[in-house]
Amino acid sequence: MSHPDADIFPHATEKALETVASHSAPQDLIFYAGWFCPFVQRTWIALEEKGIPYQYKEVNPYHKEKHFLGESLYSSYINPKGLVPAIEYHGKPLYESLIICEFLEDAFPSTPRLLPADPFERANARLWIDHISKAVVPSFFRLVQAQDPEKQAIALEENCKALRALAEAVKGPYFGGEEWGLVDTAVVPWIVRDYVIAEHRGYKRADVGGGWEEYAKRLESRESVLRTSSGKKHYEKIYGRYLRDEAQSEAAKATREGRPVP
Amino acid sequence: MSTKQDSGKHYHLLCTGDALETVKRHSEEEDITLFGSCFCPFVQRVWVAFEYLGIPYKSNFVDEVDPYKKPKELLEVSPKGLVPGLKLHRYDPPRALNESTVIMEYIEESACLATITTQRTLLPPATDPYARALVRLQADHVSRTVVPAFYRYLQAQDADAQIAGGKEFHESLDQLVGLLERAEREAGPGLGDGLWREGGQLNWTDTLVGPWLFRAANVLKHYCGFEMPSGPKFDAWVRRLFEHPAFKGTCSTEDLYLDSYERYAYNRPNTSQVANAINSGRGLP
Numbered sequence: 411m412s413h414p415d416a417d418i419f420p421h422a423t424e425k426a427l428e429t430v431a432s433h434s435a436p437q438d439l440i441f442y443a444g445w446f447c448p449f450v451q452r453t454w455i456a457l458e459e460k461g462i463p464y465q466y467k468e469v470n471p472y473h474k475e476k477h478f479l480g481e482s483l484y485s486s487y488i489n490p491k492g493l494v495p496a497i498e499y500h501g502k503p504l505y506e507s508l509i510i511c512e513f514l515e516d517a518f519p520s521t522p523r524l525l526p527a528d529p530f531e532r533a534n535a536r537l538w539i540d541h542i543s544k545a546v547v548p549s550f551f552r553l554v555q556a557q558d559p560e561k562q563a564i565a566l567e568e569n570c571k572a573l574r575a576l577a578e579a580v581k582g583p584y585f586g587g588e589e590w591g592l593v594d595t596a597v598v599p600w601i602v603r604d605y606v607i608a609e610h611r612g613y614k615r616a617d618v619g620g621g622w623e624e625y626a627k628r629l630e631s632r633e634s635v636l637r638t639s640s641g642k643k644h645y646e647k648i649y650g651r652y653l654r655d656e657a658q659s660e661a662a663k664a665t666r667e668g669r670p671v672p
Numbered sequence: 673m674s675t676k677q678d679s680g681k682h683y684h685l686l687c688t689g690d691a692l693e694t695v696k697r698h699s700e701e702e703d704i705t706l707f708g709s710c711f712c713p714f715v716q717r718v719w720v721a722f723e724y725l726g727i728p729y730k731s732n733f734v735d736e737v738d739p740y741k742k743p744k745e746l747l748e749v750s751p752k753g754l755v756p757g758l759k760l761h762r763y764d765p766p767r768a769l770n771e772s773t774v775i776m777e778y779i780e781e782s783a784c785l786a787t788i789t790t791q792r793t794l795l796p797p798a799t800d801p802y803a804r805a806l807v808r809l810q811a812d813h814v815s816r817t818v819v820p821a822f823y824r825y826l827q828a829q830d831a832d833a834q835i836a837g838g839k840e841f842h843e844s845l846d847q848l849v850g851l852l853e854r855a856e857r858e859a860g861p862g863l864g865d866g867l868w869r870e871g872g873q874l875n876w877t878d879t880l881v882g883p884w885l886f887r888a889a890n891v892l893k894h895y896c897g898f899e900m901p902s903g904p905k906f907d908a909w910v911r912r913l914f915e916h917p918a919f920k921g922t923c924s925t926e927d928l929y930l931d932s933y934e935r936y937a938y939n940r941p942n943t944s945q946v947a948n949a950i951n952s953g954r955g956l957p
Contacts, residue, residue, distance in 0.1 A: 502802050502858065509808045516801030530760070533769050533778040540771055544955055668953020670816045 419644035421445060421468055426640040429458070433466040442469045442496040445640050446648055448599030449507040449661075453495040455595050456511045458634035460521035469494055493660060508539065511592060524592040535586060535593050538579055542596045543671075545572035550600050551665040553611050555655045562611055569607070570618050577620035583628055590632065598629045602639055606649045676895070678938035681931040684710050685735055689925040694723065698731045704779075705730045707746050707757035709737065711932035713883030714772040716922050718756040720879045721776045724918035725783045725792055737944055752957060754945065773815065776879070794876045796864035803859035807866070810851045810877040814884075818844040822884050823950045825896060827939045838898060841888075845901055848881065852909075867912045868905075874916050882913050887933070889914075890926050895937035 422430050422445035433441075441457060441464040443450045457464050496505040499517065504510055515524055525532050549572050553565035576597065579585070585593035604626070607613035615623040629635065651657040661671045687695050687710040698706075706722065706729045708715035715733075722729050734755070735741045742753045749768040750757035758769040758778070769775050780794050796803035821844040825837030852868040859865060866875035885900075889910075892898035900910070913919055935943045942948065945957045 499802075504802075504805050504809070506809060506812055509805055509812060512808060513801050513805040516798045516804055519798075529778055529781040530763075530767060530769075532781065533774050536774045536777060537769070537771055540774060544957070548955055670820065670955040 418444075418446065418470060418648060420470070422640045423644060424639075424641040425636055426638055429637045430466045430468070433464055435465060437463045437465040438500055439464040440498040441466050442494055442498070443467070444469060444494045446645060447494055448603060449493075450495040451599040451602075451635075451638050452507040452595050453497070453510045453514075454638040455598065455632075455634045456514055456524060456592075458637055459524065459590060459595070460514055460518055462514060462518055462521060464497075469496075508543075508592075508596065511595065515592075522589075524590075524595060526586055526591070531586065534579075535591060538576060538585065538593050539596045541572070541576060542593070546576065546597060547600060548665065548671055550603075550607070551652075551661060551671065553607055553613070554649065554652045555657070555662060555665055556611075557655055566607075566611060566613060569613070573618045573622050574620040577618060577622035577625055580621060580625050582621075582625075590634075594629055594632075598632070598635055601626045602630050602635060603645075603649075605642070606645075606653070610653055678934065678940070681934040683737055683932040683935065684924070684928045685733075686710060687733065687924045688928050689923065690921050691924040694719075694921045695731050695733065698729055700730060701761075702728045702730045703760065703762045704728070705732050705759040705761070707749055707759070708733050708755045709735070710924055711929060712755055713887060714754075715756045716883040716886075717772045717879050718758075718775050718779075719922040720874075720882065720918050721779055721794060723921055724794065724874055724879070725779060727779055727783055752945070754957060773811065773880070776876070792873070793864055794874070794879060796859070796862060796875075800859070800862060803855070803862060803864065806851070806855040806859055807864060807876050810848065810855065811880050813844075813848055813851055814877065814881045818848060818881060819884060820950065820956060822888065822892070823936065823946060823956075825898070826892060826933065826936045827947060827950055829939055834896060838896065841892075841898070842901060849906065852877070867916070868909050870908065870912075874913075874918060878913050878916075878919075882919055885910055886914060886919075886923065887929060890929050891933040891937070894930055895933070 421427065426445055430445075439457075439462060441453070443454060443466060445468060493505060495507050495510060496503060497510055497513075498504075499513075504513055511524065514521075525535055546569070549565055549569040553562065553569050556562040556565050581587040584590050604613060604615065608615075615626050648657075652662060655662075655666065663669075664671045686692065691710065704727070706715075706718065708719060708731065710733050719731075732745075734743050734746055745759075746755070746757060747753055749759050750770040752770070754770060756770065756772055756775055758775050760767045760769070769778055776794065783792075796807060798804065818841075821837070821841040825834070825841045828834040828837040852866070855865065856869055861869060861872070864873070864875045866872050867878050888898060889900055893900070914923075936947055939947070939951070949956050
């Protein structure tokens with residue numbers, strides 16, 4: 411039986427498509443992506459911000475091509491979970507969006523830094539990335555997938571509370587101050603997708619408070635974000651499934667079952 | 673399955689055994705105060721890291737479980753009232769950190785700058801980014817899969833849930849072993865590669881998972897009839913970990929854990945924020 415999400419539109423569109431086109435030549439770093447995936451977009455933004463050469467390869471995680479799940483140069487798995495994003499650098503595979511971002515920090519030390527140099531400021535950034543992973547992202551998925559109006563109301567309140575806390579920690583203009591960083595990278599894919607909860611779940615950026623609306627607008631207009639975003643048209647089929655709680659992605663299933671998002 | 677009854681045992685407030693000796697050795701004022709509790713595995717992670725890296729600290733172990741008793745000084749450091757928490761007195765005003773992995777990264781990075789340390793490292797160096805990434809993948813698996821599976825198993829009350837819980841916990845350990853083997857194969861011996869390899873050093877993953885392996889060996893065994901997975905390599909790894917001075921020095925006697933975890937085993941209401949999260953199907957706080 412073919413996976414219901416297997417008929418997703420097969421490639422990026424609009425600005426993202428241009429970026430894909432200009433990253434089709436073989437490189438030391440192969441970036442396995444799904445054009446629609448918010449976790450992918452984190453890593454994609456990091457690659458763009460750091461100016462690291464990469465070869466973009468579209469993978470539909472629900473088709474799970476053999477090389478992607480199985481054999482590779484070193485007969486190890488690129489990603490046994492079959493999830494995107496993943497990279498292969500000099501044939502060595504890695505997965506998990508934030509772990510890849512940290513790897514890029516370590517492996518390309520002469521590119522723009524996404525984390526501050528001071529250990530305490532780094533710890534602070536990591537605390538807020540943890541907050542994004544534990545509070546912002548799960549409440550977003552819960553809100554989208556909630557069917558019951560009461561559950562939607564609870565999820566909306568949780569989401570706003572999580573966003574307001576983050577907003578209040580922002581130094582400005584970006585989270586860490588003048589420079590774009592990993593905290594901004596970690597949250598922005600959900601900012602560019604918040605029109606879904608605005609149109610269908612009663613979310614309003616203005617209701618969050620704490621400076622969220624300005625911060626969100628600033629982040630979504632960043633060049634690396636624009637370059638990695640596709641047109642809204644083909645998202646509709648995807649998020650429609652989430653809104654009806656029919657989506658079969660690992661993130662959707664985890665949310666439904668009350669598990670951490672993989 | 674166990675036919676034991678909930679005998680109403682309470683969590684301990686004071687360490688015992690080796691852990692108590694370590695607490696006594698760290699009762700003087702220092703640049704860093706570590707807020708913890710004597711049975712908490714998240715605290716133990718950070719505690720082991722402090723001991724291994726040789727960073728001076730003052731231990732302040734509090735009653736962090738009773739929501740009516742959480743000390744003000746803990747809440748100032750950790751707004752959610754969770755341990756571990758760090759208070760950094762070198763700043764004016766003092767600064768705070770929480771979250772076990774965040775604290776560990778901070779002290780690891782600060783250790784490189786400090787002079788009074790053992791010059792050790794828990795993570796592979798930044799000059800080996802791939803080895804670091806593989807260790808982070810192991811850590812991610814521990815925190816997101818092994819740890820929640822431990823609590824789901826322990827807190828399961830009916831027989832079906834207990835069987836499923838045991839299976840899930842076992843699988844999570846199998847997967848961890850897979851990741852350890854992969855790192856051994858692909859990254860080779862080096863700094864920060866862990867006790868999995870004979871001749872290796874205590875590392876990030878050992879520190880992150882050790883407290884739950886330790887509690888699996890006593891608490892899960894006692895309350896769930898859990899049998900630790902066995903095999904020559906696994907047994908050797910666990911033994912090296914439990915006997916490592918930095919780890920052993922943070923362990924109390926077995927009775928402390930059996931008493932403190934009874935409330936999880938019988939899933940008493942409001943046992944802790946962790947237990948509540950598991951019961952409500954949420955991610956851990």
